[in-house]
Amino acid sequence: MSKKSETIIQTEIHPRNEGLPFNTQYFDEILVNRSAVERRVKSLGGRRSVKKEYQAAWLLKAISMIDLTTLAGDDTQGNVQRLCMKARNPVRKDLLEKLGVSELNLTTGAVCVYHSLIPFAKEALKGTNIPIAAVSTGFPAGKNSLEEKIAEIKKSVAAGATEIDIVISRALVLENKWEELYNEIKLCREACGDAHMKTILATGEIPTYTKVAKASWVAMLAGSDFIKTSTGKESVNATLEVSLVMMRCIRDYYELTGVKVGYKPAGGIQKAKQAVEFLILLKEELGNDWLTPDLFRFGASSLLGDIERQLEHYVTGSYSASFRHPMA
Numbered sequence: 001m002s003k004k005s006e007t008i009i010q011t012e013i014h015p016r017n018e019g020l021p022f023n024t025q026y027f028d029e030i031l032v033n034r035s036a037v038e039r040r041v042k043s044l045g046g047r048r049s050v051k052k053e054y055q056a057a058w059l060l061k062a063i064s065m066i067d068l069t070t071l072a073g074d075d076t077q078g079n080v081q082r083l084c085m086k087a088r089n090p091v092r093k094d095l096l097e098k099l100g101v102s103e104l105n106l107t108t109g110a111v112c113v114y115h116s117l118i119p120f121a122k123e124a125l126k127g128t129n130i131p132i133a134a135v136s137t138g139f140p141a142g143k144n145s146l147e148e149k150i151a152e153i154k155k156s157v158a159a160g161a162t163e164i165d166i167v168i169s170r171a172l173v174l175e176n177k178w179e180e181l182y183n184e185i186k187l188c189r190e191a192c193g194d195a196h197m198k199t200i201l202a203t204g205e206i207p208t209y210t211k212v213a214k215a216s217w218v219a220m221l222a223g224s225d226f227i228k229t230s231t232g233k234e235s236v237n238a239t240l241e242v243s244l245v246m247m248r249c250i251r252d253y254y255e256l257t258g259v260k261v262g263y264k265p266a267g268g269i270q271k272a273k274q275a276v277e278f279l280i281l282l283k284e285e286l287g288n289d290w291l292t293p294d295l296f297r298f299g300a301s302s303l304l305g306d307i308e309r310q311l312e313h314y315v316t317g318s319y320s321a322s323f324r325h326p327m328a
């Protein structure tokens with residue numbers, strides 16, 4: 001692989017997050033100032049100017065960090081197979097050639113499906129290293145009993161999922177039952193075994209950024225490998241504001257433990273331009289170390305299509321967005 005391609009896709013194995021014993025001292029005092037969050041996000045707008053040759057690199061990087069998702073009631077074997085084909089070859093060969101990175105072994109970060117579709121994804125991804133992520137624990141509402149949640153996780157792992165996206169019981173956050181939430185997530189983590197666990201907070205259903213931050217801390221203390229914003233089914237899904245709050249919790253947890261927890265914004269990220277905004281925030285808040293599929297994913301069903309369209313515009317010279325190379 002050429003130097004140029006290597007800088008686009010860099011993966012590194014990060015140690016699992018083993019968590020810490022429950023203690024409210026880590027998050028008791030958190031008080032997030034909403035207007036400070038909004039000001040910081042506003043400051044991202046319109047002040048980046050970046051070399052044109054780096055624009056495509058950002059978009060290719062973004063592709064490598066997509067959990068290519070289908071989570072619809074009408075999912076079938078056929079559409080999961082098509083999704084997996086797309087995950088294996090997310091960008092047309094001729095387009096990669098025109099971009100000068102034809103040797104790049106580009107895939108999406110993972111595919112994300114319901115439990116019952118895992119066998120079809122497994123078959124369609126044979127011979128690749130593309131992980132299968134399964135949504136579990138009564139996705140999307142998370143209203144199943146804890147026993148059912150644990151059983152569901154174990155079944156998905158046995159079926160071949162190597163990543164499990166769990167949903168938390170939002171009521172525990174709303175009622176400040178932090179220790180109960182910790183115990184629930186910890187049991188889910190144990191049920192995951194070697195599979196990496198992403199914990200969905202469903203931030204659109206959490207009324208304050210302070211509670212989002214506290215829930216993020218509880219999820220990390222209980223051993224989540226990633227914290228994730230949303231199921232994609234709430235009325236408000238991933239936002240830059242909530243991402244800022246969660247990324248800062250990840251940074252503080254790293255400072256405390258030396259462990260890097262991953263971040264996954266999900267739901268409603270449909271445009272290449274939006275994806276780049278998330279990556280700029282990530283780079284500024286957590287640094288280049290997090291610009292890898294091991295530590296950052298987009299949960300998205302339609303983002304890839306728009307990125308491909310923008311890459312087409314890029315090679316025909318009509319792409320106008322401007323931003324810096326992700327690793328620059």
Ligand SMILES: O=C[C@H](O)COP(=O)(O)O
Binds near residue numbers: 069071231267268301
């Ligand atoms: O986790 C992934 C989300 O469900 C995808 O949401 P989306 O369909 O809005 O991209």
